[in-house]
Amino acid sequence: MFRLPLRFSVQKILLVALLFMPFPAAAELDLETWDALLNKAVIDGDVDYTQWQQNPSFDALVDQIGTADTSEMGRQKKLAFYINAYNILAARGILDGSSPSTMLGRYVYFKRDGYLVAGNRITLHVLEHELIRPLQEPRIHFAIVCASQSCPILQSEAYTAQHLNQQLTVAAMGFINNPKHNQFNPATRHAELSSLFKWFEEDFVAAGGSLQAYLAPMVDNKEVADLLAQEAFDISYRKYDWNLNGTR
Incomplete structure (x- = not known):
């Protein structure tokens, strides 16, 4: 009986095996791990960053962000x-020694420090302004957290595509109705708002027609909500507190 040379047969077998070998799925973020890390280290928005220092689980999340494939993700998942x-990367910057607490520090933290995101090395500034904001969801401004006291609180759970709408609404209403960030005086018709509303006013106007109209349905106080709907408030903006939102 005719037989192929042993070397040729082995090569052919390896080639066939490679052709039928399943390729590994594109890496995604391990939300269960991130959820567990948040639940343990974040209490009412106060972050114990020490728990994530030299933490293999946290480091693995950073790696997963770098290798994730977003090309097939729908809008909610993205x-x-x-x-x-x-x-996660904002926390990574704090753990690496950066800080937005000074003007120079903010430049380094947002615009110089680079991270691998879905195969591309980008900054937090690019991630926010070129990848997140174009998805046209103004509530993201209450969900992304730049490790500062005047930022929205870091929630104690991971965001998921399945529950994203509810989670964003909770984050938005929690921030808007927190007097630490926003104060409404119906008697004087003066509102003192977080600087977030000045910096990203165009996003809120695009969604609500005006800033006050956007805020109106999210305010708990009915009198305030009615006045906002009438564009009745004079608005000023609060100084932003860039001090750390937890323990380094």
Whole structure:
């Protein structure tokens, strides 16, 4: 009986095996791990960053952000991925010694420090302004957290595509109705708002027609909500507190 040379047969077998070998799925973010890390280290928005220092589970999340494939993600999944990615990388910057507490520090933290996101090395600034904001969801401004006291609180759970709408609404209403960030005086018809509303006013106007119209349905106080709907408030903006939102 005719037999192929042993060397040729082995090569052919290896080639066939490679052709039928399943390729590994594109890496995604391990939301269960991120959820567990948040639940343990974040209490009412106060972050114990020490728990994530030299933590293999946290480091693995950073690696997953770098290798994730967003090309086939739908809008909700992409939004959830980018929000989680921003919050993880913002914490990574703090752990690496950066800080937005000074003007120079903010430049380094947002515009110089680079991270691998879905195969591309980008900054937090690019992640927010070129990847997240174009998805046209203004509530992201209450969900992405730049490790500062005047930022929205870091929630104690990961954002998921399945529950994203509810999670964003909770984050938005929690921030808007927190007097630490926003104060409404119906008697004087003066509102003192977070600087977030000045910096990203165009996003809120695009969604609500005006800033006050956007805020109106999210305010708990009915009298305030009615006045906002009438564009009745004079608005000023609060100074932003860039001090750390937890323990380094």
